[in-house]
Amino acid sequence: MTYKASFRVWRGDAAGGQLHDFTVEVNDGEVVLDVLHRIQATQASDLAVRWNCKAGKCGSCSAEVNGRPRLLCMTRMSTFDENEVVTVTPMRTFPVIRDLVTDVSFNYAKAREIPAFAPPPDLAPGEYRMQQVDVERSQEFRKCIECFLCQNVCHVIRDHEDNKQHYAGPRYLMRIAELEMHPLDVADRRETAQAEHGLGYCNITKCCTEVCPEGIHITDNALIPMKERVADKRYDPLVWLGTNLFRR
Ligand code: SF4
Numbered sequence: 553m554t555y556k557a558s559f560r561v562w563r564g565d566a567a568g569g570q571l572h573d574f575t576v577e578v579n580d581g582e583v584v585l586d587v588l589h590r591i592q593a594t595q596a597s598d599l600a601v602r603w604n605c606k607a608g609k610c611g612s613c614s615a616e617v618n619g620r621p622r623l624l625c626m627t628r629m630s631t632f633d634e635n636e637v638v639t640v641t642p643m644r645t646f647p648v649i650r651d652l653v654t655d656v657s658f659n660y661a662k663a664r665e666i667p668a669f670a671p672p673p674d675l676a677p678g679e680y681r682m683q684q685v686d687v688e689r690s691q692e693f694r695k696c697i698e699c700f701l702c703q704n705v706c707h708v709i710r711d712h713e714d715n716k717q718h719y720a721g722p723r724y725l726m727r728i729a730e731l732e733m734h735p736l737d738v739a740d741r742r743e744t745a746q747a748e749h750g751l752g753y754c755n756i757t758k759c760c761t762e763v764c765p766e767g768i769h770i771t772d773n774a775l776i777p778m779k780e781r782v783a784d785k786r787y788d789p790l791v792w793l794g795t796n797l798f799r800r
């Protein structure tokens with residue numbers, strides 16, 4: 553079945569822009585990215601939209617559809633009524649390059665700030681041994697496709713540009729948690745998670761988890777356990793005695 557849909561697409565650049573109206577054909581089984589490609593092919597050949605795999609695996613096509621952070625290639629047109637206006641805007645948290653394409657380099661800078669996996673110095677690669685349960689714990693986090701929708705939705709930086717400097721965001725706090733939970737990682741990441749990567753800014757709103765296209769339980773399985781580990785270190789009476797008595 554084919555019908556005509558009303559689309560509103562934000563067009564502009566760093567200097568500003570506005571929503572443009574399009575009436576465009578939609579066919580059975582199509583996703584929002586298909587319709588944007590049809591707009592490109594028939595009405596606005598210079599419309600900028602980033603995409604790569606069209607299969608929900610590369611994380612390139614992140615944007616906001618009717619105000620909700622989504623992958624354009626995984627948002628079915630059948631989600632909307634035929635009469636509903638579909639509004640597509642770029643991710644709000646990152647600077648616009650052009651139209652629907654944003655500059656996500658903030659995320660790569662945050663990734664570089666996290667110290668790499670630190671195995672015990674006396675173990676050579678190939679000698680690492682782990683329990684299956686530990687392998688499984690971090691498997692979930694490794695499904696991340698780096699779409700940055702969680703980073704985009706988290707109010708700590710979405711609404712407060714100033715916080716960007718001090719906050720790694722859910723994707724990279726999850727990476728810290730993954731390393732902290734790794735049985736062979738010898739670095740203690742609890743102090744820096746709080747002091748340098750802004751774990752304390754997260755107040756567990758869970759919006760990150762709600763928008764994750766991989767269904768990763770970012771809040772429950774990474775952020776809350778990481779907060780608990782930080783609290784254990786700070787309020788553990790033995791740790792307190794160790795740091796306050798033996799320092800004298
Ligand atoms: Fe995207 Fe989920 Fe990874 Fe965040 S954790 S970047 S939402 S895949």
Ligand code: F3S
Pocket residue numbers: 705706707708721722753754755756757758759760761771775
């Ligand atoms: Fe932000 Fe997720 Fe915490 S949306 S406040 S990182 S639970």
Ligand code: FES
Pocket residue numbers: 602603604605606607608609610611612613614623624625626
């Ligand atoms: Fe790859 Fe959408 S185009 S995730």
